[in-house]
Amino acid sequence: MDAVVKSLSDGEASQAESDKPISDRPTRAEAEAAVLTLLRWIGEDPAREGLLDTPKRVVRAYEELFAGYRDNPVEVLDRVFEEVEGYSDIVLVRDISFFSHCEHHMVPIIGKAHIAYFPEGGVVGLSKLARVVDVFARRLQTQEALTAQIADAINDTLRPRGLAIMLEAEHMCMAMRGIQKQGASTITTRFTGVFEEDPALQARFFMLIRE
Ligand SMILES: [Zn+2]
Known part of the structure; x- marks a missing residue:
């Protein structure tokens, strides 16, 4: 019982201090x-x-x-909103390379991100998408969480009609230790808005990143 009481009070303490500097x-x-x-x-x-x-x-x-803990992805994306009159078709940035570390072993995850969206009124500088990937990659991660965090940050700030993200990565903790499977890549995807609703758009996304 002691342990339970202790963990509860620890939780409250960290909650109360969450706004303060570490x-x-x-x-x-x-x-x-x-x-x-x-x-x-x-x-x-x-x-x-x-x-x-x-x-x-x-x-x-x-x-x-691990510089990503000090960076705010919302600031990265907020800074550069440009109105692009007349362009409402797909914007796709592919092969954004990233380096992260798995949260289980603190061993590298090396991969590429592909991001596509349909603008709704504004677009963001293309390099900003790569910066957002970096902000989250430079933290301890799982590939699933990394994918979701990038998607949520872009969705919440850019508010596109639809967003498609695919991450493909090799996990060094699989290649170098444990089962030692080299060259195995893990793929994660996230579709929102029109991409989520329309399988034909998902197919177009996969086609464009494979071209
Ligand atoms: Zn690992």
Whole structure:
């Protein structure tokens, strides 16, 4: 019973603090010390010359690889709305490469995103779509959640008549560990609006990204 009571009060505490800056964020020194612990745990000698700066480098790399926690996808998309008079057909950006990390093993997910939408009044700069993919990819993810988060962010800001997203990715945690299946790609899709309603539009989307 103690454990239940504790987890409930923990939940309330984190709820109340959700608006504040992350006060319990470890310091850089603590993060570097954690890397040093992992080096020792895998059997390395963190004092050998080649590894002396590794904890610092890993923490700096993490800042870049997980920069998505500091970025707001709504801001990314809000900035560039352009009215495009007369164009209401499909806008498709394909082969947006991304790098993410699985939330189960913190091992890379490497893939491509294809995004199509039918504008309703406005469009967004094409590079902004790639930026949105990056914001969510640079967090710990599952491919399913990544797909849904990208779709929701674009839908909520751009409000297109329809949106189609497909992610195809290789999960290094499958390739390098566990069942060790290399080259297997996982495909996830999300259709909204007219894409969801009309299978012919879904077929057009698949045709366009395979051309
Ligand atoms: Zn994994």
